[in-house]
Amino acid sequence: MSLHPIFNIKNGELYVENVRVMDLVEKYGTPLHVISSNRIKQKYGELYSASTEYWKNTLICYAYKANPTLAILKLLHGLGAGAEVVSAGELYAARLIGVKHDKIVFNGVSKSPSELSDAISVQVGLLNIESLTELKLINDIASKLNIQVNLGVRINFDVPVRTHRYISTGMKFHKFGLGVNEAFEAYKLALKSKRIRVRGIHVHIGSQILTVYPFVKASNNMVSFAEKLYETLKLRLDLIDLGGGLGIQYSLEDKTFSSQEYCKNVFPIITEKIGTIFDDESIIILEPGRYLVGDAGILLTRVNYVKQIGDIKWVLVDAGMNDLIRPALYDALHRIVVVNKFDLPSVERYSVSGPICESADVFVRDYPLPKVDIGDILAILDTGAYGISMSSQYNCRPRAPIVMVEGEDVKLIRRRETYADIFMCDLNYR
Ligand code: PLP
Numbered sequence: 001m002s003l004h005p006i007f008n009i010k011n012g013e014l015y016v017e018n019v020r021v022m023d024l025v026e027k028y029g030t031p032l033h034v035i036s037s038n039r040i041k042q043k044y045g046e047l048y049s050a051s052t053e054y055w056k057n058t059l060i061c062y063a064y065k066a067n068p069t070l071a072i073l074k075l076l077h078g079l080g081a082g083a084e085v086v087s088a089g090e091l092y093a094a095r096l097i098g099v100k101h102d103k104i105v106f107n108g109v110s111k112s113p114s115e116l117s118d119a120i121s122v123q124v125g126l127l128n129i130e131s132l133t134e135l136k137l138i139n140d141i142a143s144k145l146n147i148q149v150n151l152g153v154r155i156n157f158d159v160p161v162r163t164h165r166y167i168s169t170g171m172k173f174h175k176f177g178l179g180v181n182e183a184f185e186a187y188k189l190a191l192k193s194k195r196i197r198v199r200g201i202h203v204h205i206g207s208q209i210l211t212v213y214p215f216v217k218a219s220n221n222m223v224s225f226a227e228k229l230y231e232t233l234k235l236r237l238d239l240i241d242l243g244g245g246l247g248i249q250y251s252l253e254d255k256t257f258s259s260q261e262y263c264k265n266v267f268p269i270i271t272e273k274i275g276t277i278f279d280d281e282s283i284i285i286l287e288p289g290r291y292l293v294g295d296a297g298i299l300l301t302r303v304n305y306v307k308q309i310g311d312i313k314w315v316l317v318d319a320g321m322n323d324l325i326r327p328a329l330y331d332a333l334h335r336i337v338v339v340n341k342f343d344l345p346s347v348e349r350y351s352v353s354g355p356i357c358e359s360a361d362v363f364v365r366d367y368p369l370p371k372v373d374i375g376d377i378l379a380i381l382d383t384g385a386y387g388i389s390m391s392s393q394y395n396c397r398p399r400a401p402i403v404m405v406e407g408e409d410v411k412l413i414r415r416r417e418t419y420a421d422i423f424m425c426d427l428n429y430r
Pocket of ligand 1: 063065066084107204206207208243244245246287288289290291385
């Protein structure tokens, strides 16, 4: 296997950046999430410089759902990132770490009235609607609070993408966004409101997309739609929100595209129209989540047992689907290495599974590894996105801690939950 971007090898041992992985295991135990801060910085830097090569006013709003650990949010905020949030909880996190209101994009297909009130009170930079009823509700709340809303419309252009069906979001049978006719109606109605500044257009067609073509298609659709808005309503939008969805390489077969390629193919479609149908000072917004943090994280886990049933050799580890649900939920492949034997040849085939009482609790099946023994430490790769954020306490398992590595430095950025934490919100049991 070619060396993963966050690893180094020194004296025949595996390191994350300049920190020996086995030292982390000894100090913090397992299961343990490790995140490389320099990898996040590198990914952000690449996307930022690629995008600003094509348009000076680009705002990268990190999609908090990918991994909302506060130290990660702070790191990205420090680099200049805005926030893409989809709940009042994520909005709370953005405010907590000091993201300025106008760098926050609030999305969501079913925002509650109280979430809308929060978003409007904070005066988020862009509030994207997904239904006509939501528009009315926003108008009512904004009138009551006497606050102007920066409004955008998420449009469903029926763009197919090749990804897992649970993370494809831009086709007409999905719940997301407004169809083209309703979206046009929404802009017309919104323009009549004194409380609404109609500013944005938004698409997000899905996640873990590995080719640029669907983004090109969605951007062309956006431009055609915006042309119609300009011609018929004299509306010039200034917040062009292209969503997230840029994929990463989970398996060696995954062919990804670079941020350069993305920007080269997508940005000119938009920038060509800035100054005509789009405002001269338009901001192009990107909402990447997985792209920024996905391959910066690994999950370390210890082997409890090795056993064989029929033809299947099971490696049973101390992390479970409560720590990383992607394999169970999306059939996602996360590569695995045996940390203390990473340089040995793969001579066996194992199914690697956790302690949860569910047959879905399997990380990989029939997977080539060196001969595995009790006490070995496995690293499950590319767990930085949608790992901890989708984790749970199922089977009363405390969630794993997270350490952030930067060069030689190690910081515990989330402690291991205790058993008391699991029951913290339970009342009246005595
Ligand atoms: N924006 C929106 C509206 C989303 O729903 C999502 C995730 O599904 C994202 C951005 C981030 O997607 P990704 O992590 O694939 O970049």
